[in-house]
Amino acid sequence: MSDLTCRELVELVTDYLDGALPADEHARFDRHLDMCEGCREHLDQMQTTIRVLHEAGRAPEPGEVEGLDKVLDVFRDWKREQP
Amino acid sequence: MDDLATIAALRAGDEAVFAELVRRYQPMMLRVARMYVKTPGAAEEVVQETWLGVLRGLDRFEGRSSVKTWIFRILVNQAKTRGVRDQRVTPFASLEGDDGGAAVDPSRFEPGGWWAAHPGAWTQLPAERLESKETIAAVRDAIAELPARQQEVIVLRDLVGLDGAEVSENLGITEGNQRVLLHRARAKVRAALEGELT
Numbered sequence: 001m002s003d004l005t006c007r008e009l010v011e012l013v014t015d016y017l018d019g020a021l022p023a024d025e026h027a028r029f030d031r032h033l034d035m036c037e038g039c040r041e042h043l044d045q046m047q048t049t050i051r052v053l054h055e056a057g058r059a060p061e062p063g064e065v066e067g068l069d070k071v072l073d074v075f076r077d078w079k080r081e082q083p
Numbered sequence: 084m085d086d087l088a089t090i091a092a093l094r095a096g097d098e099a100v101f102a103e104l105v106r107r108y109q110p111m112m113l114r115v116a117r118m119y120v121k122t123p124g125a126a127e128e129v130v131q132e133t134w135l136g137v138l139r140g141l142d143r144f145e146g147r148s149s150v151k152t153w154i155f156r157i158l159v160n161q162a163k164t165r166g167v168r169d170q171r172v173t174p175f176a177s178l179e180g181d182d183g184g185a186a187v188d189p190s191r192f193e194p195g196g197w198w199a200a201h202p203g204a205w206t207q208l209p210a211e212r213l214e215s216k217e218t219i220a221a222v223r224d225a226i227a228e229l230p231a232r233q234q235e236v237i238v239l240r241d242l243v244g245l246d247g248a249e250v251s252e253n254l255g256i257t258e259g260n261q262r263v264l265l266h267r268a269r270a271k272v273r274a275a276l277e278g279e280l281t
Contacts, residue, residue: 045203055214
C-alpha cells in the first residue's frame, strides 16, 4: 500500500481517533505520523479543538439549573398519576 | 449509582434521584433544544416535555442504551417535532452535511500533497487561553454557523459527550455518515480556532 500524503491524512483524523480505520490503514496513518512533524501538529490541533469543544459543553455549576422547580412539578404530577 | 439503579429509583418515585438527573443534564438539554426551536421559552418547554417523556417511558427502558443516551434521544425527537411545528426545521433534512469541502484549505499543501508550511502545534498554549471566555465564544459561534446536520452531530458527540454509536442511533443515520458529518464540523471549528488562537 502506498504512503499517505498529508492532504489525505487530514481527511482521516476523525476515523483514526474513533478507531474506525481498518488495521492496515491505521498502520499507514501511524507510519506517516512517525515521519511527519506537520501532521503531528495538525493532529494536536484537532485534539485541542475537541478539548475546547468539551469545555464549551461543560454544564454550569450545580444549583444554577434554570427551571428546576417547574420540572419537579412535572415529577410530582407524574407521581400522583401512578397507580 | 448505575443506570439500572437510577431507573429503579425513579420508578419508585425517588424525587432526589430525579432532581440530580435534572441538575446534571438540564443545562445541556436546553442548549441542544435551542438548535431546533426559535425561543428560549420554547426550548424550556421542549425540555419539560422531555422529562415527562422520560417518566412515562420508565417502564419501557430496557438498559440497552445508557440513561443519558436515552434522555437525549427523547429530547432530540421532542425538539424536532416542536421545531417542525414552529417551522424552524424541515423534516427529513437532505444530507446537506456532506458538502464535500476539504478538512484543510487545499492551498496549505504543495502539489504533491505535503504541507507547504507546518501548521504549528497548539500544545504550548496555556490552558487559561484554551478555556478563556473568548475561545469558548469563538467555538460556539463556529458551531452556530455549521449546516444543521453537522451541528447536531458535533453537539451530541463533543459537547454532550455521546459516542459515535449513540449519536448515529439517536439521529437515525449510519455510523459512517455520522463520522463524515463530525469530521467536517470539527474541521471547521478547528479553522475558526486557528483564527482565534494564532
